[in-house]
Amino acid sequence: MKLKKIYWDDIVADEIEHQATKRLARTSMMTQSPTSLQTFLTCPKQYHAKYITKEVKFEQNDHATFGDLVHKSIENYLKHQEPLPTILHDLQPTLDKMGQVLFGAETKLAVDKQGQAVDFFAKTAYQRCIVDAILTNDDQSVVVCVDWKTGKKRDARTQHDFIKKCAKAKFPNAKIVTLFLYFFVGEYDRQEYTGQELITLDRNMANLASAYANDLFQPRPSGLCGKWCDVLSCPYNGKNK
Secondary structure: OOOOOOOHHHHHHHHHHHHHHHHHHHHOOOOEOHHHHHHHHHOHHHHHHHHHOOOOOOOOOHHHHHHHHHHHHHHHHHHHOOOOOHHHHHHHHHHHHHHOOEEEEEEEEEEOOOOOEOOOOOOOOOEEEEEEEEEEOOOOOEEEEEEEEOOOOOOOHHHHHHHHHHHHHHOOOOEEEEEEEEHHHOEEEEEEOOOHHHHHHHHHHHHHHHHHHHOOOOOOOOOOHHHHOOOOOOOOOHHHO
């Protein structure tokens, strides 16, 4: 049997291309949502385990399931006038008023890296979010983005900023307001677009991009490590002890 000639230059070139492809896959950042970016800000190691290695599998807890049901019930009422469940009957007058100025329910928004509005599923989508309800006046000079909350009031600046950025791209001439309604504690959180949120978002996204490029997602230990974190490979996880 005659041996075939081996072209070592081609082999080396193929290996270089293979390694470059692997690096590109590692450094190509997925489209970010408020949840994913907030996970990174809380702990880069947790982000890595949830979104890159998939070491931590997503599991829906009871509270999240309840929240999904509330969101779906309100969406169906606003879009199709389906009856609200008993637990939400007190919201009906408010939802009816919102319905008079409703632009859309469960509206998907996205922007590219330059901050321009793009389709939610576009390959160029850099940041995206879903707005529970968008309200606007006739000339769309004011746009209110509403988010339903079923838990306790908490710091939701990242989500506010995501929505404000995406809404401003879609409605560039409008005054943008974000309004988070905490149904079961009787509280709300209102913010307006100022442009300052873009500085914070860009900085946080740049830090995330740097973590991808360097494949460096360091743990950020906190009081949540011992009881609430599912990243068992992290040395700070109290479940390992």
